[in-house]
Amino acid sequence: MTQQNIASRHTELARPKRLPRYTSYPTALEFGALDGQIYDKWLKSLPLCKPVSLYFHIPYCEKLCWFCGCFTTISNKYEPVRNFVDILKQEIISAAQKTGPLKVSHIHFGGGSPSILEAADFESLIETLREHFNxxxxxxxxxxxxxRTVDREKIFAYARAGVNRVSLGIQDFNLKTQQAVNRIQPVELIAQTMQHFKDAGINRINFDLIYGLPYQTLETIKSTIEQTLKFAPSRIALFGYAHVPHMKKHQKLVGDHLLPSQKERQAQFDLASKLLVTNDYRSIGLDHFALPEDHLFVSYDQRLLKRNFQGYTEDKADTLIGFGPSAISSMPDGYAQNIPVIRTYMDKISAGQSPVVRGLSVSKEDKMFRDVISTLMCYFEVDPIKIAAVHKINYDFAKELSMLNKLVAIGYMEKIQSLYRITDQGKLYLRAIATIFDQYFDQSSDIIDRCIHESEG
Ligand SMILES: C[S@@+](CC[C@H](N)C(=O)[O-])C[C@H]1O[C@@H](n2cnc3c(N)ncnc32)[C@H](O)[C@@H]1O
Ligand code: SF4
Incomplete structure (x- = not known):
């Protein structure tokens, strides 16, 4: 079937449901009410000998970026942040009472802006963590x-606390774009910040960049990437601007008329990607790039890369304990999410109640499909039959393979024995292809239509 045939077919058919990014499977869209006691039981059953990962959500920022799609609150005063840190310590203590002093392999502070915490508060939070976890x-x-929220003192406090990777929200170096999204940060500020990290001995640096923002053109994208290359971060996340003003009201401040078209967005991504790849970065998954010395690059080669709530990770632990409002925990038996409303989260912790409100238990089959989808999202290829065998599940994938074969027929995938690999032409449709294995996704829409839907953004 030609591209043109596909496009005309699409006009006749209903638009399929929004495509998930598969940072988990089943995705958070499938979560329902979950009793905090179930989560407590999961915590209590974790073996002390197996390392876990910890995620802390800090839901505060000093200033609103108009493009922001994250879960955060703007606080002009520091006091609410300090009170929040006290509550977070209580959540740590309460979790550790159930788990015992688990060994930790990965720690991630996300938000919002964790860097809003004053140095002394960050250090004392980590002290509490150290007292209760290994x-x-x-x-x-x-x-x-x-x-914009760090200085030399904070950066040295991070190093003392054991921080060894930082992820800097850069977004774009072009002033006109920065002004249009209410986030002005001169390149001199980034240069100075990078110097402080170097002096403090923190050299695993990520940059977050966004394309598809107001006033971005191929020229400005090129200059942002060239500037980025001068700083040589070992890892880059290149996100497409997600404009969802019906969900994030403040995004209305980003004028729709200033946004590049889908075609322009694609050209921006392609250019940025090409520039990075010709400068030694490897493209990893949907939106990441890494230099050869980066752990993501290494774990990609070792086939150890995984998909998680932060995007892509080399983390080997099968358990992630989330702290803070909206944080999601990923346990061997299921997912559990804390209440997102900060006030209610704080009240619950103060009252000694579980902050967990939503989640899902995962079945043996869910774990198999999670493995299949994660492999596709990380490596653009999958051998579902092999994965079923590893999970000791007898499943013939009849429906799924017929959809994959349809994609083989139009050149979006290729089949090598029982392995299905996405071709360069099909890479644009990664998420649509992953829906084939999503047992919760409404499978009534045609797979080709899902691909077209994805390419339209
Ligand atoms: C929690 S923020 C990073 C830390 C800090 N808050 C900051 O912005 O510097 C996570 C990243 O999500 C990305 N992001 C936020 N809103 C987005 C949106 N609407 N579309 C795409 N990426 C977005 C930005 O690149 C941002 O750096
Ligand atoms: S992009 Fe980052 S700094 Fe800006 S409002 Fe969102 S979370 Fe805060």
Missing amino acids: IDDVDEFAIEIDP
């Missing part, structure tokens, strides 16, 4: 940084 031997301790 964090002496973590592989990675990462924190997301809004460069």
